[in-house]
Amino acid sequence: MRIAITLSGYGYVHRGSEIMVENVVKHLQKNHVVDIFSIGCDRHCIEIKSFRRDSSFAKIFPERIQRYLEHALFALKAVYRIARRSNRYDLVWCHDGEAAMPFMKALQLLQGIPVIVTGHGGGTSDLLISLFHPDAIVVFKPEAQKAIQKRFKNISVTQIPHGIDLEAVRNVRPDYSIIEKLDRPIIVSTGALVKVKRIHLLIQAVKELKQGTLVLIGDGPLKNELQELGQNLLADRFLMLGEIPHSEVLKWLTLADVYSLASAYENFSIGLLEALAANCPVVTQYDLNRKRIVGDAGILVNCEDTKNYAAALFNAYQTNWDNQPQKQVSNLDWAVIAQKYERLFELVLSAQPIPEEIS
Numbered sequence: 001m002r003i004a005i006t007l008s009g010y011g012y013v014h015r016g017s018e019i020m021v022e023n024v025v026k027h028l029q030k031n032h033v034v035d036i037f038s039i040g041c042d043r044h045c046i047e048i049k050s051f052r053r054d055s056s057f058a059k060i061f062p063e064r065i066q067r068y069l070e071h072a073l074f075a076l077k078a079v080y081r082i083a084r085r086s087n088r089y090d091l092v093w094c095h096d097g098e099a100a101m102p103f104m105k106a107l108q109l110l111q112g113i114p115v116i117v118t119g120h121g122g123g124t125s126d127l128l129i130s131l132f133h134p135d136a137i138v139v140f141k142p143e144a145q146k147a148i149q150k151r152f153k154n155i156s157v158t159q160i161p162h163g164i165d166l167e168a169v170r171n172v173r174p175d176y177s178i179i180e181k182l183d184r185p186i187i188v189s190t191g192a193l194v195k196v197k198r199i200h201l202l203i204q205a206v207k208e209l210k211q212g213t214l215v216l217i218g219d220g221p222l223k224n225e226l227q228e229l230g231q232n233l234l235a236d237r238f239l240m241l242g243e244i245p246h247s248e249v250l251k252w253l254t255l256a257d258v259y260s261l262a263s264a265y266e267n268f269s270i271g272l273l274e275a276l277a278a279n280c281p282v283v284t285q286y287d288l289n290r291k292r293i294v295g296d297a298g299i300l301v302n303c304e305d306t307k308n309y310a311a312a313l314f315n316a317y318q319t320n321w322d323n324q325p326q327k328q329v330s331n332l333d334w335a336v337i338a339q340k341y342e343r344l345f346e347l348v349l350s351a352q353p354i355p356e357e358i359s
Contacts (some may be wrong), residue, residue: 001032001345004082007095008074013042014246015192016073016096016270017120020162020337027338035089037078039070048081050074051142063194065220068099075100077105089113091135091345097121114348118160119144122267130155135348138341140268141289144354156354158344161335162268164329168247169277174254182213184236185257185317188207188280190249190271193220198285200229201303207233209309215252216320219243235336253278258316263304266290273332276325281316283309297325 009213021036028034036045039052045278051073052058053066061069071280075096082089091114091295094104104115113153128138130148136156139145148157179186187206191197199216203226206214214234216226217243230238241252253259259275261284266272272293275282282298284290291300301312340358347354 001090001349002087003032003093004037004089004092005034005036006075006078006092006100007036008027008039008048008050008070010036010038010040011045012050012052014243016162016268017118017245019270020093020118021333023163023165024341027335028342030343032172038079039074044314046072046081046134048077050077071096071099072103075103079103082113083107083111091116093100093118093341093345094134095120097125097229098131101129101132101134103287105136108134116344116348120258120267127151136344136354138344139311141292143288144186144267155260156348157356158343158354159357160340161332162270162273163332163334164270164273166330166333168275169274172247172250172254172278174251174277175348176255179255181237183211185212185313186214186215186255186274187212187258187260187313188217188252189260189262190217190253190254190274191261191263191269193218193222193226195222196264198262198264198303199226201232201306201309202260203233203238204306205260205262205303205309205313206304208239209313211237212257212313213237213239215239215241215245215256217241217252218248220245250274250278253280256280258283258313260284260313262309269293273329279321279323279326281319281321281325283312293328296320297328 006019025034037048038045039048039050041047045327051069053070058066061121094100094117107113108115116136117129117134118138119129126144130152133155138160140161145157145159189202206212227240253275259280259282272282282294285303286300299312299316301309303309344358
């Protein structure tokens, strides 16, 4: 197969969708020709010069508008490049949400190239993607699948979860000397420093805990605000590491006593999966999706209740979890996930029915 992947942030953002594409492509490239179209190309991809959400000009727009502008303008240019390629692609795998869909639909209709979309946004974003009837939509949870099927009767939507590089986690060699002087428990949180992650709730809970060190890993528009809050409330019990190499993230997850994510909404958090793979128990906001991900390998709580959140962090630290966190994600290696996508692509190209879950 000749596969074109569109993902605007690949190469300059390193979050869930970019990590997923990077790992799935490693396996797809063994048997197929795969081209990644992206704005930021510090890795091997086909560069599209376009609006970037991290540019100085972008700062005049709200965060949501920044993202829409990046996705839409990038998709317009990427579709033009794809359509003009002399070696026609067999399919396009799109990761730029509803803002990209008018241009993907044009490619689908005018060139006859199948379009498969992974819905990273969830909720309303998935429904807006569905309006354009791509050849298949991939979602991460059954609630999203049912919501689409309820409103759109003749659309192919299937579930494929995120994965993790289990071998990379197993091969981590942590440096325990870096935590010798840190107050325990060591609580690690990773991800974008944005409003929906509600990191301020985690900072407040660690203050309530009155012990332990909070380690934040990630970058985003709230970095300065959260750094000030953390230093004011936690003093030397707070570390802001910013954006660090993924190998270093895995080391911190291996060193952590507890991993926590207070976000109001998560579609399918790679951070949670990687923490569990590192055999680190997690404390996160209660919802059905995270209950499925975490199972009996952590504690789910209302993160807005500071006292209960703090108590959950302490209980997670005190509990002997044995190897339950690792067992929880033992079937989610990226090699398995890549095989599921490969099977989906084959079904689409052969015009076969798409099952609700790819086996």
